[in-house]
Amino acid sequence: MGNETDLGEMDNIWGQAREELQKIVGTDSFATWIEPLRLTGVDEGTATIACPTRFLSDWVSRHYSDDILKVLDRLNGPVHRVSFETRSQTSRQVAAANSEPKRPAPRAAVDEELTAPLDHRFTFDNFIVGKPNELAHAAARRVAEGGPVTFNPLFLYGGVGLGKTHLMHAIAREIQIRQPEAKVLYLSAEQFMYRFVQALRDRTVMDFKELFRTVSVLMVDDVQFIAGKDSTQEEFFHTFNTLVDQGKQIIISADRAPGEIKDMEDRIKSRLQCGLVVDLHPTDYELRLGILQSKTDSFRVQYPGLQLAPGVLEFLAHRITSNVRVLEGALQRLFAFASLMGREITLDMTQECLADILRANDRKVSIEEIQRKVAEHYNIRLSDMIGPKRVRTVARPRQIAMYLSKQMTSRSLPEIGRRFGGRDHTTIMHGVRKIEELRTADRSLAEDIDLLRRLLEA
Numbered sequence: 194m195g196n197e198t199d200l201g202e203m204d205n206i207w208g209q210a211r212e213e214l215q216k217i218v219g220t221d222s223f224a225t226w227i228e229p230l231r232l233t234g235v236d237e238g239t240a241t242i243a244c245p246t247r248f249l250s251d252w253v254s255r256h257y258s259d260d261i262l263k264v265l266d267r268l269n270g271p272v273h274r275v276s277f278e279t280r281s282q283t284s285r286q287v288a289a290a291n292s293e294p295k296r297p298a299p300r301a302a303v304d305e306e307l308t309a310p311l312d313h314r315f316t317f318d319n320f321i322v323g324k325p326n327e328l329a330h331a332a333a334r335r336v337a338e339g340g341p342v343t344f345n346p347l348f349l350y351g352g353v354g355l356g357k358t359h360l361m362h363a364i365a366r367e368i369q370i371r372q373p374e375a376k377v378l379y380l381s382a383e384q385f386m387y388r389f390v391q392a393l394r395d396r397t398v399m400d401f402k403e404l405f406r407t408v409s410v411l412m413v414d415d416v417q418f419i420a421g422k423d424s425t426q427e428e429f430f431h432t433f434n435t436l437v438d439q440g441k442q443i444i445i446s447a448d449r450a451p452g453e454i455k456d457m458e459d460r461i462k463s464r465l466q467c468g469l470v471v472d473l474h475p476t477d478y479e480l481r482l483g484i485l486q487s488k489t490d491s492f493r494v495q496y497p498g499l500q501l502a503p504g505v506l507e508f509l510a511h512r513i514t515s516n517v518r519v520l521e522g523a524l525q526r527l528f529a530f531a532s533l534m535g536r537e538i539t540l541d542m543t544q545e546c547l548a549d550i551l552r553a554n555d556r557k558v559s560i561e562e563i564q565r566k567v568a569e570h571y572n573i574r575l576s577d578m579i580g581p582k583r584v585r586t587v588a589r590p591r592q593i594a595m596y597l598s599k600q601m602t603s604r605s606l607p608e609i610g611r612r613f614g615g616r617d618h619t620t621i622m623h624g625v626r627k628i629e630e631l632r633t634a635d636r637s638l639a640e641d642i643d644l645l646r647r648l649l650e651a
């Protein structure tokens with residue numbers, strides 16, 4: 194490979210491969226992931242694909258290498274392997290082959306390597322809006338629509354898996370569509386640090402600074418990452434100030450509010466707070482159900498013909514409260530499982546297939562909370578839960594609290610006994626059994642228990 198004829202032939206094969214790949218992966222994914230690639234050679238069954246950035250090469254090799262392999266094998270077989278090569282790797286390999294002293298990487302390569310590719314699935318269209326995220330969504334939309342810079346910086350924060358990255362990608366994508374000439378630089382704080390350290394090592398810090406200072410929109414995800422990294426913070430601070438002074442838009446995300454990021458310099462914290470700070474709150478039931486319905490619509494395309502029993506999505510929205518990523522993963526597993534088994538997705542199947550996720554999401558209720566709620570409900574004193582009184586009006590609620598402690602916590606009988614005034618584990622076992630018996634015979638007691646359980650789970 195390498196002479197002009199070979200390159201011409203490679204271009205020819207790649208041209209045909211691209212047409213087939215576009216049909217396989219769809220126009221959007223093709224434009225984002227495959228379009229920027231080039232076939233540079235095929236040698237002893239290994240096809241080499243050049244990628245402009247390492248992020249792109251990581252993504253493509255994880256998601257599309259099988260498709261590329263199949264297509265190339267068909268067009269130019271036999272091809273057994275696809276190897277991805279980024280431009281900087283190529284220049285490093287050339288430098289090593291020439292055994293010259295290390296030279297700074299060319300400017301263009303640094304530039305292209307800086308922007309992380311956007312995930313085409315993260316758009317405003319498929320971001321479901323509910324009470325917990327409506328403010329963050331509205332602010333993100335406003336910034337993405339462009340116009341005079343209103344909030345600078347826009348600081349989005351929230352717990353794990355609540356949609357920060359999704360919104361960041363949606364903003365970047367929307368700006369690119371509305372203002373194709375704008376130079377949008379999106380990267381994680383980790384990538385910012387990595388590139389900065391690399392620039393220090395390669396002595397290209399001036400290029401690094403200049404590049405950052407020429408962008409129109411800077412977006413940095415997970416900024417808490419640079420806390421405690423002194424020189425990266427310093428560089429970030431200067432970049433930030435220069436861009437804000439030039440009226441360029443900055444959008445930052447983090448897992449907590451600026452004031453709560455430990456080991457972040459105060460001057461940076463205060464700079465981060467000077468625009469608009471909005472948070473993504475933990476999801477509520479309605480938002481979770483909305484997200485599940487929307488994801489189900491897309492899974493139906495992927496798994497056509499699968500039946501979903503009524504109540505399954507509601508059950509999941511009630512039970513999986515941790516974060517949206519877990520919710521999505523659960524649904525994905527459920528659809529994959531049902532399609533493998535060729536069965537309808539029922540509530541039973543859901544419980545069976547997602548037992549581990551459901552267990553991990555069970556709200557942790559403490560014995561003390563149970564005692565308090567039960568005491569309130571039966572209008573007795575909390576101290577009676579652990580005291581010696583044996584009158585039925587006290588003893589029965591106490592047994593109900595023992596029963597719920599066994600059902601709703603993972604504590605052992607001796608542990609529960611200790612929390613009930615140092616009672617023996619056999620007393621607890623007796624109490625639990627008594628309530629189990631009564632439950633089946635006494636409807637009003639069964640209803641009381643269900644109500645208490647719901648209150649404790651809420």
Ligand SMILES: Nc1ncnc2c1ncn2[C@@H]1O[C@H](COP(=O)(O)OP(=O)(O)OP(=O)(O)O)[C@@H](O)[C@H]1O
Nearest residue numbers: 319320321352353354355356357358359484517518
């Ligand atoms: N409101 C929403 N509508 C649709 N999908 C959502 C919503 N919120 C989150 N998601 C989905 O949940 C998953 C996790 O979201 P994302 O990666 O944006 O979370 P994050 O807040 O950046 O988390 P982390 O703190 O781990 O970086 C993604 O697949 C995203 O599409």
